[in-house]
Amino acid sequence: MTRNMIDTPDGRTQVFVIIGDPVTQVQAPQLMNAVFAKAGSNSLMVPMQVSSDDAPALIRALKSAGNVGGFLATIPHKFELLSHANHIGAVAEAAGCANALRRNADGSWSTENFDGIGFVTGMKNVGHAIGGKTVAVYGAGGAGSSIAAALLDAGAEQVRISDVSQPRCEQLCARLERHWPGRAIAVAAGRHLEVDIVINATPMGLGEEDPLPFTLEGLNPNAVVAEIIMKPAETRLLREARARGFKTQAGFAMLAPQIDLYRQFFRIPDTDAAGNSSEAVSSGGFQP
Amino acid sequence: MTRNMIDTPDGRTQVFVIIGDPVTQVQAPQLMNAVFAKAGSNSLMVPMQVSSDDAPALIRALKSAGNVGGFLATIPHKFELLSHANHIGAVAEAAGCANALRRNADGSWSTENFDGIGFVTGMKNVGHAIGGKTVAVYGAGGAGSSIAAALLDAGAEQVRISDVSQPRCEQLCARLERHWPGRAIAVAAGRHLEVDIVINATPMGLGEEDPLPFTLEGLNPNAVVAEIIMKPAETRLLREARARGFKTQAGFAMLAPQIDLYRQFFRIPDTDAAGNSSEAVSSGGFQP
Numbered sequence: 001m002t003r004n005m006i007d008t009p010d011g012r013t014q015v016f017v018i019i020g021d022p023v024t025q026v027q028a029p030q031l032m033n034a035v036f037a038k039a040g041s042n043s044l045m046v047p048m049q050v051s052s053d054d055a056p057a058l059i060r061a062l063k064s065a066g067n068v069g070g071f072l073a074t075i076p077h078k079f080e081l082l083s084h085a086n087h088i089g090a091v092a093e094a095a096g097c098a099n100a101l102r103r104n105a106d107g108s109w110s111t112e113n114f115d116g117i118g119f120v121t122g123m124k125n126v127g128h129a130i131g132g133k134t135v136a137v138y139g140a141g142g143a144g145s146s147i148a149a150a151l152l153d154a155g156a157e158q159v160r161i162s163d164v165s166q167p168r169c170e171q172l173c174a175r176l177e178r179h180w181p182g183r184a185i186a187v188a189a190g191r192h193l194e195v196d197i198v199i200n201a202t203p204m205g206l207g208e209e210d211p212l213p214f215t216l217e218g219l220n221p222n223a224v225v226a227e228i229i230m231k232p233a234e235t236r237l238l239r240e241a242r243a244r245g246f247k248t249q250a251g252f253a254m255l256a257p258q259i260d261l262y263r264q265f266f267r268i269p270d271t272d273a274a275g276n277s278s279e280a281v282s283s284g285g286f287q288p
Numbered sequence: 289m290t291r292n293m294i295d296t297p298d299g300r301t302q303v304f305v306i307i308g309d310p311v312t313q314v315q316a317p318q319l320m321n322a323v324f325a326k327a328g329s330n331s332l333m334v335p336m337q338v339s340s341d342d343a344p345a346l347i348r349a350l351k352s353a354g355n356v357g358g359f360l361a362t363i364p365h366k367f368e369l370l371s372h373a374n375h376i377g378a379v380a381e382a383a384g385c386a387n388a389l390r391r392n393a394d395g396s397w398s399t400e401n402f403d404g405i406g407f408v409t410g411m412k413n414v415g416h417a418i419g420g421k422t423v424a425v426y427g428a429g430g431a432g433s434s435i436a437a438a439l440l441d442a443g444a445e446q447v448r449i450s451d452v453s454q455p456r457c458e459q460l461c462a463r464l465e466r467h468w469p470g471r472a473i474a475v476a477a478g479r480h481l482e483v484d485i486v487i488n489a490t491p492m493g494l495g496e497e498d499p500l501p502f503t504l505e506g507l508n509p510n511a512v513v514a515e516i517i518m519k520p521a522e523t524r525l526l527r528e529a530r531a532r533g534f535k536t537q538a539g540f541a542m543l544a545p546q547i548d549l550y551r552q553f554f555r556i557p558d559t560d561a562a563g564n565s566s567e568a569v570s571s572g573g574f575q576p
Contacts, residue, residue, distance in 0.1 A: 005293040008321040011314040011335050026299040033296040046334055047299045047355060054352035061349035064342035
């Protein structure tokens with residue numbers, strides 16, 4: 001992608017770090033630095049490649065640096081990041097992993113998981129309501145966990161979760177139960193006939209020869225079929241769902257809203273609206 | 289100073305960190321990022337403010353990040369930085385402190401102290417020879433130590449060191465003795481009548497009311513009077529020396545060459561010469 005021009009950092013720059021292993025593929029530095037530049041914020045995001053063994057000490061040490069304002073985490077550090085927060089957002093807690101960590105004015109640290117929130121925001125942005133809906137989620141890993149929690153947080157009536165590992169599925173439901181009692185249930189695959197939304201949060205579809213993660217047979221014709229896989233942009237699931245007339249949501253739709261969610265979480269003013277801030281910098285979707 | 293535009297970092301960016309406490313005053317990010325940009329190097333320097341208590345863990349942790357290429361250190365971390373290197377340059381070893389640390393291709397780390405080397409390079413750049421000269425250095429602290437070592441490394445015949453603390457002065461001479469036997473001596477203040485160069489490496493002159501760090505009476509008329517204080521740009525010492533017809537070197541002259549020394553140390557190609565590299569990236573003044 002294009003590497004936009006930004007002001008060089010100076011001694012007063014607030015530094016944000018995205019940690020990953022590997023980290024070469026991340027696009028957050030380019031995207032977030034464009035946000036910082038637009039907001040006129042003397043802030044900068046840089047990547048750091050660190051192993052799982054070394055990540056805990058690196059996060060602790062960077063937190064001790066006074067001008068480090070926050071972190072993003074990509075694979076495999078989303079579980080580790082959670083343990084460095086004083087305040088854990090509801091979605092992160094239920095999902096058991098986080099991808100953003102922020103220094104607060106009082107020196108404490110807040111974390112949240114925006115994978116699921118990004119997914120839900122992407123759905124809402126194109127008019128797919130969540131409130132009151134029944135949703136089937138395939139896959140109870142990191143992405144599926146975050147999405148299930150965010151769906152419930154956004155008012156979904158019921159989330160039905162399937163996974164090849166029945167214990168993993170039931171552990172997730174137990175965590176969700178604590179926040180949203182009675183609304184998350186573990187089900188066997190294939191039980192989504194009457195759902196409003198069905199989501200693939202498994203890796204099936206990364207390979208062109210992969211079988212479908214679930215059958216489309218008998219699905220409610222008004223259902224939305226959603227995908228979290230971004231490469232390929234159109235998986236076999238999306239292609240077949242579209243061919244059968246279902247509404248679909250592609251994987252990138254969950255990524256696109258996340259940059260603005262990170263902006264709010266990191267309390268960078270939104271200068272899009274009218275050349276000046278359209279919201280208090282202390283606002284944002286996060287409630288620790 | 290002007291904050292030049294640079295490319296945003298991306299996932300492949302090599303990160304350099306300047307640590308200090310405070311760090312807001314540093315100009316290295318702006319200066320080094322201009323060097324990286326000119327060289328077409330996907331590298332970036334960011335500041336990190338860290339206390340002396342937290343600096344050791346931060347340096348260790350950042351060294352564990354695969355894309356961190358090196359460090360600069362400003363007050364108070366120059367002594368700490370030295371202890372994180374596998375290979376210590378002669379000037380850093382003699383001075384007992386360092387301001388640059390570099391990751392080598394084999395994963396080891398090399399350090400050097402460019403305060404003194406910058407000073408000597410600044411002298412040479414304006415035609416003040418060092419080889420064979422007798423030099424008086426006032427002040428055996430971090431700056432004075434580094435300058436004394438660099439002068440000897442550059443071939444000064446003898447360096448005479450004075451400090452308000454006689455033990456500190458003798459400890460420095462003992463360290464210098466190991467590298468350059470018989471050429472560094474501790475002397476009482478005022479014994480510089482026959483020297484070729486006399487240098488103020490004390491804090492005296494930071495305040496406009498400060499007394500001169502040494503008398504100019506009886507100084508060899510051809511001597512160079514040099515200053516390391518940068519603010520004010522013209523100290524009382526420099527003003528009086530100039531009025532009496534001595535050649536002078538101002539404090540900023542030791543800073544100006546350092547950026548290019550860091551460039552070489554960090555093995556960033558020099559693209560000034562003819563649009564392409566004028567030297568092998570493995571060259572540079574540093575000999576671990």
